[in-house]
Amino acid sequence: MSGVKIGIGFGLWNYGLPSAESICGYAELAEAVGLDSIWLSDHIVTRNPTLDISCLFAMIAGRTKRLKMGPSVLTLPARHPVHVAKTYATLDYISEGRMIMAVGSGSDLRDLAASGVPPAERGKRLDEGIKILRRLWTESHVTHQGQFYQFEDVTIEPKPRKGSLDIWIGGKSDAILKRVVRLGDxxxxxxxxxxxxxxxxxxxxxxxxxxxxxxNPREAGVLLLTHISEDRETAWKTVAPLLRGLPMPPEEVAARCIVGPAAECVEKLQAFVEAGCVKFVLRPACPSAEVMPQIEQYGTKILPAFAA
Structure with a gap:
């Protein structure tokens, strides 16, 4: 299948928080080797040190020219959608139209609790928030009287360069899949x-x-933990810290990772392509010192296998 797009993603920094300059370096190299986009996981309350992703996107926008950017995914119910609309419209402006929005209901309930949001409300808040984002990015003088949010005569300027931002929705349950169809792009x-x-x-x-x-089947992508190494045993030892604490047994997580020699990683990605996936976000599962070599391998060993 032609038109495969491959981006890079970063999450909870389980191996230690890199410097701001290092993060910029990852983005610059990703752009240089031909990756399509960079995605950052959104967390407010975490066990590990983490950073506000809107600040990181502003920094990356100033150091790159082509790389698209998006959250993977933004916990929208933990934030007021008017603030989110303004922040991401601003990021789209300073990046000259490179932002993509991806939202979810929130996988870490501590983020919701810290924001004063009962977990039982997160689905309905997400639905209402998505509708508000769309209106604020396409209309002026917006008044909204909803179940959770109320405001009058709000205008966000400048609006996104392409008229709005695409809104992708994360998750896998039937309720989420129906939300994707009803409200998402x-x-x-x-x-x-x-x-x-x-x-x-x-x-x-x-x-x-x-x-x-x-x-549209082409508007779907998957985020995958990835580590390319000809030494399979060492690769899995490197990935192991990321497998702990995830919401499924480690062996089930491992079956959903792209780990091992480059040729095997290509085969695993090809299986997704044959299943209909044309967009990938590869998350390097390794310490900071190994991230740059991993990005190089994405460019030299993964991208060429899916060139149109």
Missing amino acids: GWFPALTSPQEFRRDMDKLISFGEEYGRPF
Whole structure:
């Protein structure tokens, strides 16, 4: 399948928080080797030191020219959507139209608790928040009287360069897949397999027919933990710290990772392509000192295998 896009992602910095200059270096190298985009995981309350991703995007925007940027994913219910609309419209302006929005209901309930949001409300808040973002990015003098948010005569300027930002939605449950069809522009799961991806893609197509809003199969991408190494045993030892604390047994997470020699990694990605996936976000599962070599290998060993 032609048109495969590959980006890079970063998460909780489980191996230690890199310097700001290092993060910029990752983005610059990703752009130089031909990667499509950079994605940053959003967390407010964490066990490890982490950074506000809107600040990081502003920094990266000033150091790159082509690389698209997006959260993977933004916990929208933990924030007021008016503030989010303003922040990401500003980031789109300073990046000259390179922002993509991806939102979710929040995988870490501590973020919601710290923001005063009952977990039971997160789904409805997400729905309402998405609708508000769309209106504020496309309309002026917006008044909204909803269940959770109320405001009058709000205008966000400048608006996104392309008229709005695409809104991708993360997650895999049926409720989330229906939300993607009802409210989203794309689907962005993580920790999934090619078989699960195909199954859920078929559900999206079916839900699209049900809701009268057809889903475009090309507007779906997957985030994958990745480590390229000819020494398979060492590679898995490197990845192990990231597998702990995830919401499934380590062996199930491992089955959903792209780890091992480059040729095997290409084969695993090809299985996703055959399942209908054309967009990938590869998250380097390694200490900071190994990130740059991993990015180099994405450019020299992964991208050429999927060149149109």
